[in-house]
Amino acid sequence: MSGSPGETYERPHRPPRPEGAPAADRRSGIREAALRLFATQSYRSTTMTDIGAVVGMRGPSLYKHVASKHELLAEIMIGTMEQLIADNTAAVAGTDDVREQLRRSVEAHIRYHARHRLEAFVGNREIGSLEQPDQDRVLARRSDYERRFRELIERGMAERAFGVQSARIASYSILDMGIGVASWFREGGEFTVDQLAYQYGDIALRIVGVRTPDVPGGDQ
Amino acid sequence: MSGSPGETYERPHRPPRPEGAPAADRRSGIREAALRLFATQSYRSTTMTDIGAVVGMRGPSLYKHVASKHELLAEIMIGTMEQLIADNTAAVAGTDDVREQLRRSVEAHIRYHARHRLEAFVGNREIGSLEQPDQDRVLARRSDYERRFRELIERGMAERAFGVQSARIASYSILDMGIGVASWFREGGEFTVDQLAYQYGDIALRIVGVRTPDVPGGDQ
DNA sequence: CCTACCGATCGGTAGG
DNA sequence: CCTACCGATCGGTAGG
Structure with a gap:
C-alpha cells in the first residue's frame, strides 16, 4: 500500500557493461532496465538516456535494439x-x-x-x-x-x-x-x-x- | 479494475468562464480542473496550458492563483x-x-x-x-x-x-x-x-x- | 489576465 | 554504438 518500488541507480559515463555481453541479451537487458525505471520513475519521467545509462550506452544507441520507448x-x-x-x-x-x-x-x-x-x-x-x-x-x-x-x-x-x-x-x-x-x-x-x-x-x-x-x- | 477514469474535454480559445465568476471560486475551480486532468492524463502529462484551458485562461495566468503545478x-x-x-x-x-x-x-x-x-x-x-x-x-x-x-x-x-x-x-x-x-x-x-x-x-x-x-x- | 520568451528537456533521426 | 542535432514541449518569469 505504499508508494512506488524504490531502488537507487548509478549513471556513470560509460559503465556497467560486462564488456563481452552477448548481443542477444542486449534487448532483454534493455527491457529489464526500462521496467525498473518505469516502475520507480513512471514511464513518462523515464528518458531513453536513463535507460541507456543502466545498460551502458547512450540514448540514441538504444534504437539499434528497440523501435521506440x-x-x-x-x-x-x-x-x-x-x-x-x-x-x-x-x-x-x-x-x-x-x-x-x-x-x-x-x-x-x-x-x-x-x-x-x-x-x-x-x-x-x-x-x-x-x-x-x-x-x-x-x-x-x-x-x-x-x-x-x-x-x-x-x-x-x-x-x-x-x-x-x-x-x-x-x-x-x-x-x-x-x-x-x-x-x-x-x-x-x-x-x-x-x-x-x-x-x-x-x-x-x-x-x-x-x-x-x-x-x-x-x-x- | 480498469484504466484511468475517462472523460473528454474541450479546449476552446477563450471559453468556459461564466463571465462574472467570483474571484474566490477561481482557486477551487483551478484545483478541480487540475484534479480531473491529473486523473485522466497523469500529473506529468498535464500542462499548465491544459489546466488553464479548462477554467478559461492562459497557462501563465494561473500563477496569479497558484504558486506552482x-x-x-x-x-x-x-x-x-x-x-x-x-x-x-x-x-x-x-x-x-x-x-x-x-x-x-x-x-x-x-x-x-x-x-x-x-x-x-x-x-x-x-x-x-x-x-x-x-x-x-x-x-x-x-x-x-x-x-x-x-x-x-x-x-x-x-x-x-x-x-x-x-x-x-x-x-x-x-x-x-x-x-x-x-x-x-x-x-x-x-x-x-x-x-x-x-x-x-x-x-x-x-x-x-x-x-x-x-x-x-x-x-x- | 495576456503576450513574449527563457532555459531546459526529450524522443527520435542523420550520418557516420 | 557515438556525436550532432532537429523539432517540439513545458514550467515558469518579465513586464505589462
Whole structure:
C-alpha cells in the first residue's frame, strides 16, 4: 500500500557493461532496465538516456535494439497480461472442484503480483500511457482475466458452494487485493511468496463464504 | 479494475468562464480542473496550458492563483489523506464494538473511494510525483491510516471477535480492495454508493472471520 | 489576465 | 554504438 518500488541507480559515463555481453541479451537487458525505471520513475519521467545509462550506452544507441520507448512499455504490459492469463489457465486445469479452482486461481494471482511486482505495478499504473492499439489490447486481456474470476464465482454460486451478494464485487475485491500486493510486498520480509499466496487463498474463500480455519475464538 | 477514469474535454480559445465568476471560486475551480486532468492524463502529462484551458485562461495566468503545478498536486494528495483520516475518526467514534467499528471504518473507506474517485485515484498513482517534503507528509498519513485498520483488527483478535492468520495482511487486503473501487466504480451503475459500502463491510467482516448472511446454500 | 520568451528537456533521426 | 542535432514541449518569469 505504499508508494512506488524504490531502488537507487548509478549513471556513470560509460559503465556497467560486462564488456563481452552477448548481443542477444542486449534487448532483454534493455527491457529489464526500462521496467525498473518505469516502475520507480513512471514511464513518462523515464528518458531513453536513463535507460541507456543502466545498460551502458547512450540514448540514441538504444534504437539499434528497440523501435521506440513506447514499444518497451507495450511489450511489458501485454506480456504481463498474457502471463497472468496463462497462469490462470494452468491453475484451474488440475481440478474440477470450484473451491479448489478459486484457491488455485487466487494463489497464482498473488504469486504473480509478489514475484513480478514491477511488471504488475507498471501494468496497473501505466494503462493511460499506452497508445492505441496497444491500450485496447491490454484492456481486452484485462477483461478476459477479470471475467474468469467472475464466472468462477458465478459457477460456485450455482453449485451452492459459494454465497455472495454480488459475484462482480466479490471478484473485484479479490483481484484488487492481489493487485495491492505488488505495491507493498518485499521479498525477505515477514512472509514468503508461498505463505502469502496461501493466506490470500484463504481470504478469497472467506469472501465467497467458504468456511476456513482461524475463526474467532479457536478453529472450531 | 480498469484504466484511468475517462472523460473528454474541450479546449476552446477563450471559453468556459461564466463571465462574472467570483474571484474566490477561481482557486477551487483551478484545483478541480487540475484534479480531473491529473486523473485522466497523469500529473506529468498535464500542462499548465491544459489546466488553464479548462477554467478559461492562459497557462501563465494561473500563477496569479497558484504558486506552482506541484502545489496543486500536493494539496490534492494531502487533502485526500486528511479526509480519509477524519472520516475514519468519525466512523469509529459512535461505538465500542470492534465488529461495528470495523464495519463503519470499511464503509467510510469505500464511500470515500466511490465518491471521490479522482482524488483517490490520483492519490494512489502519483505518490512518486510528489517532491519532498510533501511526499513524506503523504506517506506519514498513509501509515497512520493503515495502522488504524491493523490495530483495530489486532484488537478484534485479542477480544476473540476476529480470527485471522495475519492482521497485517488482513488490513492490507481490506484497504486494497477499497482502493480498487476508485478504479472501476461509476455512479449510476449497478450499485449505489451505499449498497457498495454495505457489501464491502460484509466482505471485510468475512475476511476477519465474522459470520455474515449469504453463506453457501441459503442463509443458514 | 495576456503576450513574449527563457532555459531546459526529450524522443527520435542523420550520418557516420 | 557515438556525436550532432532537429523539432517540439513545458514550467515558469518579465513586464505589462
